[in-house]
Amino acid sequence: MNIAEVLGLPQLLQVKKIVCVEPHPDDNEVGAAGTLRELALRGCEIVYITVTDGRAGGSSRVPQTADIVQIRKKERAEAGRIVGVSKQIALDFPDMGDYTEQDLLAKLIPIIREERPDMLLTVDPWMPYEAHPDHIKTGKAVAAAMLFSANTFLYPDANPYTVPQIAFYATAHPNTYIDVTPHWQRKIEAILAHESQFGDAQWPMLQMYLEYHASQLYATWKQATPGAEGYAEAFKVLTGQQLHFFPAALHS
Ligand SMILES: [Zn+2]
Structure with missing residues (x-):
């Protein structure tokens, strides 16, 4: 039984507004830039929330004295x-800091109530x-925000909101594949915009890995079509109902 279908919810590429919560500047691009580009071209409003300031992500390309937070x-x-992101929100928790999942949840709920997206997107924790x-912490806090953004007993507010669906990238249990072949070069360009993190001596190896992984996902998705070639991104898409007391979510 496909719960999203029973509830009449839109498929990933049909959503009109998506809030994408990344632990660090760059995760949304590595995990989902091709899909997000397709959504942008379809007129979807895309809001980014970046949880940490990325201060732990210095690299050999950045001098020790540089202000890594400002660069990122x-x-x-x-x-x-x-x-093609419409709006970017930074929560500025310290990268690898001792903030808790609860701290993050308390920050996310008012933003979700304000933005009212059709779908949340984040890393698979x-x-x-x-x-x-x-x-x-980010993946779990975003999933918990699905459960509690409508709960005014815990988080009093005149504006409660239930997010219908969530999509996780970097997942080991995908149930949704998106063809990102037409957007692959732009995805690479978006990743390379994070100059302080990528583009160094290790980059060719990483790019090769990203391309191998995306072509493997495409082949898995199109297994009924031998020889099909392209790049895919893969997601675990779940409804709010599947995020609590729902063992079958693993295989949904
Ligand atoms: Zn990250």
Whole structure:
């Protein structure tokens, strides 16, 4: 049974407004830039929320004395412009800081109530072997925000809102594939806008990995068509109902 279909909810590429919550500046591009570009071209309003300031993401390309937080802010703005993002919100928690999932949840709920998206997008915190605390806290807080953005007992507000659907990128259990072949070069361009993070000696290897992974996803998706070639991004899309006491969500 497809719950989204039963509820009459739009498919990923049909949504009119999406709020994309990334742990660090650059995660939305690596995880979903091709899909977001397609959505932008279809007239979808795209709002970014960046949870941390990215201060732990210095690299050999950036001098120790540089203001990495300011550099990453500029890079994020440019990457968003390349993708076609309408609005960017920075929560400025310290990268790898000791903020809690609850702290983040309390920040997210008023923004979600204000923006009222058809769908949330974020990292999958349940990806096996995901070890980065910012990714785990972000994914879980966004999922919890789905459950509590309509709850005025816990978070009093005159403007409660229920987000109908959530999509996770970097997921090990995808149920939705998007053909991003036409947007692949733009995705790479958006990733490379994060100059302080990419484009160094390791970049060719990383680009090769991203292309291999996206072509594998495409082949998995199109397995009934031998020899089909292209690039795909993959997501786990769930309704709010599937985020609590719902073991079948794993296989949905
Ligand atoms: Zn990250």
